[in-house]
Amino acid sequence: MLKDFKPILAILLRFIIIYVVFILAYQFFLNSFETSGLDPYSRLIANQATWAQNKLGYPTLLYNDVPNQQVWFYVKQKYITRMVEGCNAISIIILFIAFVFAFYKGAKTFVFGFIGFFILYLINVLRIIGLNIVVRDHPQYSKIGHDYVFPAIIYGTVVVLWLVWIKFFALKK
Numbered sequence: 723m724l725k726d727f728k729p730i731l732a733i734l735l736r737f738i739i740i741y742v743v744f745i746l747a748y749q750f751f752l753n754s755f756e757t758s759g760l761d762p763y764s765r766l767i768a769n770q771a772t773w774a775q776n777k778l779g780y781p782t783l784l785y786n787d788v789p790n791q792q793v794w795f796y797v798k799q800k801y802i803t804r805m806v807e808g809c810n811a812i813s814i815i816i817l818f819i820a821f822v823f824a825f826y827k828g829a830k831t832f833v834f835g836f837i838g839f840f841i842l843y844l845i846n847v848l849r850i851i852g853l854n855i856v857v858r859d860h861p862q863y864s865k866i867g868h869d870y871v872f873p874a875i876i877y878g879t880v881v882v883l884w885l886v887w888i889k890f891f892a893l894k895k
Contacts, residue, residue: 737824744816752807759788764810767843768793771805771850780855795854802857811846811876815839818880825892834891838883845879 755761760768768784775782775797785794785801792806822835849872857864 733824736826737820740823741816741820744820745813748812748816756791759786760791760793760805761807761810763812764805764807765793767810767847767850768795768805770847771795771854774847774851775854778851778855780858782854797854797858800858803854805850809846809850811842811849814846814876814880815842818842818883821884822887825887827891827894830891834887838887841883842876842879845876849876 751763752761759765772782772784772795775795780797781799783796785796787794787804792804794801795803795805797803818838819835822838823831825831853864853867853872856867
């Protein structure tokens with residue numbers, strides 16, 4: 723009976739191992755920046771969102787709050803949102819990558835993983851920009867935007883990418 727579940731158990735075990743290894747590596751990365759404020763990856767995303775918002779006509783500056791490991795977005799002369807490590811979507815990207823590699827299919831796994839990482843990275847930057855614009859121009863929708871709409875966008879993207887991976891790559895002979 724266990725023989726029937728062997729492929730499923732192998733996929734599940736690969737997923738768990740990959741996920742735990744990446745999460746531990748990421749935590750090690752974060753710990754190395756504990757005293758210097760927001761980590762460089764999160765800061766990169768904040769800088770890119772700031773650049774794009776400036777191009778879109780939303781004059782934006784960043785205020786570094788090193789003791790609290792965050793940066794504040796100062797948009798149109800008002801502090802509106804803050805970026806913390808959890809806003810960088812790396813945990814979601816790790817979940818995505820672990821799932822894709824659980825269904826390993828050779829070199830195309832790396833290609834799809836890289837493309838998926840790039841798509842999720844871009845969606846996350848756009849998510850932060852969208853949230854900043856909503857909070858600045860329509861503050862009455864900030865809670866629903868932050869708690870429901872924008873998370874649904876990024877998690878929905880992950881699910882769509884997983885479905886594409888399974889349907890067009892992982893299950894193909």
